[in-house]
Amino acid sequence: MIQTTSKNKGARAWYRTLRVALGGACLALLAALGFFAWQYFYPVQSADGWRFKVVHRDVPKAASLGPMQDGSLMVSQELPRGRGTIVRIHPDGRRQVMVANLSKPDGMVASHGGWVYSQEVDGAMVSFLKDGEVIDLFKGAHVQGLWNDGDDLYAIEDRKGRGRLFRYRWKDRDLTVVRDDLNEAESITRCTDGRLLYTEKERGVIHQLTEDRSDPVIVANLNKPTFLMCDDRGMWISEDSTHRARLLLVDSRGEQRTILSFLKAPQSIVRTATGTYLLAEGGRNRVLELVPPPDR
Template sequence: MTFRARRPPALLLATLIGLLVSGLAFLAWQHLYPVSAGQGWSYRVYLDEVRLVSALARDTRGDLYVTQEMKAGNGLLFRLGSDGTRQQVVGKLSKPDGLAAWREGVAISQEEGEQPVLWLRDGHTETLFTGRSVEGLASDGQALYAIEDRPGDGRLLRYDALTKQVTVLREGLLEGEGVALCPNGELYYAEKGHRWIKRWRPQGDDQIVLDGLNAPGFIACTEDGLWVAEDATHRARLLLLDKGGVLHTVLSHLRSAQTLLALEPGRFLLAEQGRGRILEITRQAKATR
């Protein structure tokens, strides 16, 4: 006869409760753990209580625009006044997830299905072109670049303002989310599904510049280097790949980081969708002796 030790019911129940409490504590830790700034950086809450905040942009007049990424025609674009007031500018959008200053106005993308990319100027909108799940936008003032967040059939697009033609630069992308144009003309794009950032090359054979990221979403290029905001629910980061090829963690423990907007050298805004707010990030001045 074989005997097996039987765990007392009370001990088994205590074990299960302990595992449940540990799991809940871990989830609470991920949710509540505050954002941490890397060495040489600081942050503060710039604007709070912005449900599903996503894209940020400033037009040539300096007006600040913000999108709220609601679905099914419930998304909207508002203008934020210097006193914190919000004025709705465009409504009935479907997941407006990208903004770019473009030709004395702003271009607006919509990620939900087949939707037009819009151009807002002087209070009026017009359709530029139609894409499929368009997310990130970038511009050099003349051309408008867009990327589609699709499960393996996304495209990297360029829209020419003069010819009004759309050129497909790349196709077959897996969850393309971010696109960035650098001051030197280099073009980068992020594929969230592959966890990488690539530099686009006209001849093909695009180069991977960052890999193994945690849900890379928005990317931007400034004189500091290439910025990456991770669109992960927990433990997301804001990263900076400087011109020397060194990767810096500017902020960590973010929740669904979205658009980074440069205001001036050393000062930025970051949309943190998971906490419904916009952060202001500042490079700290070096102490002088």
């Protein structure tokens, strides 16, 4: 009769423990992969009465949008290391590269018959595109948000604790630092009531720019707020989160409503001439069209 030694018993016990541990690790890994897959593939959800559809696919890292009168759409494609572009998507779907060899082109705004755009890298120029010619305006560090205010152009830097808000005067090219020491400030816009607002993404807040420099927080507890846009419905906020991001609407009474959810890194939102909205969903390389309820 073969006797089992204590050494063999110990080895079998060790292998059983190892199998259990590996099985548990595999289950945990599968659960994690399943969770992330669910977050990525779970379809976008819209609020009651609102509808959306995909109008442009295969738009790498879509960031800023600019509708044109002929139905074309200007889009900044926020790719790094000289692979970024600004493209014009014509009504027939044809795509025309307007500016190439950019690094993370993010902000873009119509101005003076052309387009101002920024690059979210250190030392890049904020530039002006008109009639195929590019003119450099001023240098910044990780400039993202842009807002054209008639005689003035505002630009804001997305930097940790060292961001600046610039005001560029078109008539004499004067550049002024309006604010500094901002923390991941990504967007600036003026609302229909005259308020000038900007975001601080890491802090999850939106500030109102004031003459006394107090800049009160008007909306807080947001999840990575990035682009802002105001119209007669209120203030639109997109959340630059990789998973389960939202498009929010804050009305004139300060009531917040989720219009779209389960987005992936949404960026700018713009209103079209027909009353719909276009939203760049950079995390899924596409542009969505959002249709409001028929009563509005």
